[in-house]
Amino acid sequence: MKEPEPVVFVIDDDRMIRDGLQSLIRSVGLRVETFASAQEFLVAKRPDAPACLVLDVRMPELSGLDLQLKLRDGGIPIPIIFITGHGDIPMSVRAMKEGAHEFLTKPVRGQDLLDAVQKALASDRTLRQERKEANEIRGRFESLTPREKEVLELVVAGLLNKQIAAQLGMSELTVKTHRAHVMEKTQAESLAHLVRMSEKLKSVSRK
Amino acid sequence: MQISTAATAKRTLFRYGLAIGLIFLALLVSLALQNSFGNPFWFFFSAAVILSTWFGGAGPGWLAVICSTLAVMYYFTPPLRSLAVTPHDLPYFVTFVACEMGVTQLISWRKRSEDSIRQARDELEVRVAERTAELKNANDALVRQMAEQRRTEETLQATRAELARAARITTIGELTASIAHEVNQPLAAVVANADACVAWLSRKMPDLAEARSAAERATQGATRAAEVIARIRSLITKATPEKSRVPLNRVIEQIAALAEGQAERNHVAIKLELSPDLPIVLCDSIQLQQVILNLIVNGIEATTSVTDRPRMLTLRTEAEDKGQVRVSVRDSGVGLNEEVMGRLFEPFFTTRPKGMGMGLSISRSIIEAHGGRLWAESNTSGGATFQFTLPSEDGLTA
Structure with missing residues (x-):
């Protein structure tokens, strides 16, 4: 399956800066979409592809920092590169705490921005991959029956078949059958693989 | 209040006592001298009446007149040791009593007017003292007010100077921030577009059209920055002075x-x-x-x-x-x-x-x-x- 083409969103209320940034990013062969305001970006349809956001902090109405919070609350994970004319420390600390990918001051050197964009896209690609894998695993795990899930929990916790049988009040033979189903449904190649998948699922749902 | 009433009563008692005492004294002296000289010295009674009125006031004076009249009637007008007066002695006696009464009246009038003058003077003194105190208080207050006003004025002036400086600094601060933003915006556009221009030219297949439009935008940005500067300059030195x-x-x-x-x-x-x-x-x-x-x-x-x-x-x-x-x-x-x-x-x-x-x-x-x-x-x-x-x-x- 081929990875969809990554896209860079540029949001700045100053047309000349917007056009300059767009041209700069396009020159390295990346797809760019520009917006004059945060609202415009929020209502736009976003493609399902690795992406990052180049965002001006100081904008009328919805500021860059406001948009960051809105995206986070809306569960839209997208790396943000902030650009600010007056990069005061408290503001950048706040932005970084909320998970900003990078914080650059105006005027931005072209190479710095391109580096930041590449890094942000790579990071988004990894995150998307992780999310995709986790979704697949979750799908498989969810196909298990409640009984099988119980068995899975105890297997992953490192209990022996005999112990599991005692704890769940069933015969060792039944445990073995459930266990075989679990391995089959989750496509686990080994016990170690099963444990890894289970851990991954937990860590992604924690994020 | 109670004490002063008591003191007044005591003083009144003393004044009447003094009158009776003086008449008694006059009686004793007159009786003593009667044996040696025959003709009674009623003038001692006159003296007693005068003194009583002078020191005791009208009341004791009249009491002294009554007492001396009775004493003279009883002891010195025949028939002696009785309150009767013979027709022979009557004119003399009446003249005596009339003199006594006259003297008492005159003295008490005099006393009364003196008292009222003294009282008026005392009151005047009290009033003068009160007025003086009031004046002094007013003066003190004025001095205090003036000092306070001076202090207030000093504070005001200091505050005003401080305020002017703060306002100037704030204005300068705001102006600087605003100028910085106004100039930085087009500069950022210049840098972004110039970088883009270079990037388009540096590709394996240089894209001249893209490079040109980026360069044009860089020029626009620079022009905008220059306009901002010109605007600030004309703001600082008004373009046309009003002569x-x-x-x-x-x-x-x-x-x-x-x-x-x-x-x-x-x-x-x-x-x-x-x-x-x-x-x-x-x-x-x-x-x-x-x-x-x-x-x-x-x-x-x-x-x-x-x-x-x-x-x-x-x-x-x-x-x-x-x-x-x-x-x-x-x-x-x-x-x-x-x-x-x-x-x-x-x-x-x-x-x-x-x-x-x-x-x-x-x-x-x-x-x-x-x-x-x-x-x-x-x-x-x-x-x-x-x-x-x-x-x-x-x-x-x-």
């Missing part, structure tokens, strides 16, 4: 008076040497005031660290030929070294820690906008002289 006929000497006197407070605080003497026959100049008086005040304040601040010679600021006006007037502000301050002299009129150049470095630069722009010149010289005797020329009215019409 009117200005009596220069009067303006200088006013500004010198305005700066007097600051000069006094810094122990600087301001001396005016104003030419009496100075032609009128055509200029924007507000801007001119700004320039003069700026030069005076600079002069004062230049002298504040001087301790080995008098701190002097001399303001001088003179008419020059070629239809010009010249204003000079000469200080006895620290003077100007060569490095300072070279950069004196540059914007944002300052030798003061809190200075903005705009005063002289703006002043020069103002004077030049009026067709004059502003320059500085070091004095041979220490300190510096700032002077400017302005075309006079006849110089302009000529």
Whole structure:
């Protein structure tokens, strides 16, 4: 399956800066979409592809920092590169705490921005991959029956078949059958693989 | 209240007692002398009545009259030892009683008027004392109020100066932030577009169309930055000064008076040497005031660290030929070294820690906008002289 083409969103209320940034990013062969305001970006349809956001902090109405919070609350994970004319420390600390990918001051050197964009896209690609894998695993795990899930929990916790049988009040033979189903449904190649998948699922749902 | 009533009762008792005592004394003396002289000395009773009235007042006086009448009737008018009076003695007796009564009445009148005079005097004294105290209180209050007012005025002045400085700093701060943003925005556009232009040219297959449009946008950004700068400059020095006929000497006197407070605080003497026959100049008086005040304040601040010679600021006006007037502000301050002299009129150049470095630069722009010149010289005797020329009215019409 081929990875969809990554896209860079540029949001700045100053047309000349917007056009300059767009041209700069396009020159390295990346797809760019520009917006004059945060609202415009929020209502736009976003493609399902690795992406990052180049965002001006100081904008009328919805500021860059406001948009960051809105995206986070809306569960839209997208790396943000902030650009600010007056990069005061408290503001950048706040932005970084909320998970900003990078914080650059105006005027931005072209190479710095391109580096930041590449890094942000790579990071988004990894995150998307992780999310995709986790979704697949979750799908498989969810196909298990409640009984099988119980068995899975105890297997992953490192209990022996005999112990599991005692704890769940069933015969060792039944445990073995459930266990075989679990391995089959989750496509686990080994016990170690099963444990890894289970851990991954937990860590992604924690994020 | 109770005590004073008791005291009054006691005093009344004493006065009546005194009357009875005196009559009794008179009786004893008269009885004693009766045996030796035969004819009774009723005059002792007169004396007793007079004394009783004098010291005791009307009441005791009348009591003394009654008592003495009875005593005389009983002891000294025949028939003796009875309260009867023989017709023979009657005129004499009546005359006696009448005299007694008259004397008592006269004395008590006299006493009463004396008492009322004394009372009036006492009251007057009390009133005078009260008034004096009131006056003194009022005076004290006035003194206190004046001191307070002076303090308030001092505080007010300090606050006003503080406020003016804070306002200036705030304005400068806001102005700076706003200028920084206004200039930084187009600069960012220039950098982004120039970088994009280079990037398009650096590709394996250079894209000239893209590079050109990026370069064009960079130029636009630079033009915008230049416009912003021009706008700020025209903001600082109003493009067209509003000229009117200005009596220069009067303006200088006013500004010198305005700066007097600051000069006094810094122990600087301001001396005016104003030419009496100075032609009128055509200029924007507000801007001119700004320039003069700026030069005076600079002069004062230049002298504040001087301790080995008098701190002097001399303001001088003179008419020059070629239809010009010249204003000079000469200080006895620290003077100007060569490095300072070279950069004196540059914007944002300052030798003061809190200075903005705009005063002289703006002043020069103002004077030049009026067709004059502003320059500085070091004095041979220490300190510096700032002077400017302005075309006079006849110089302009000529």
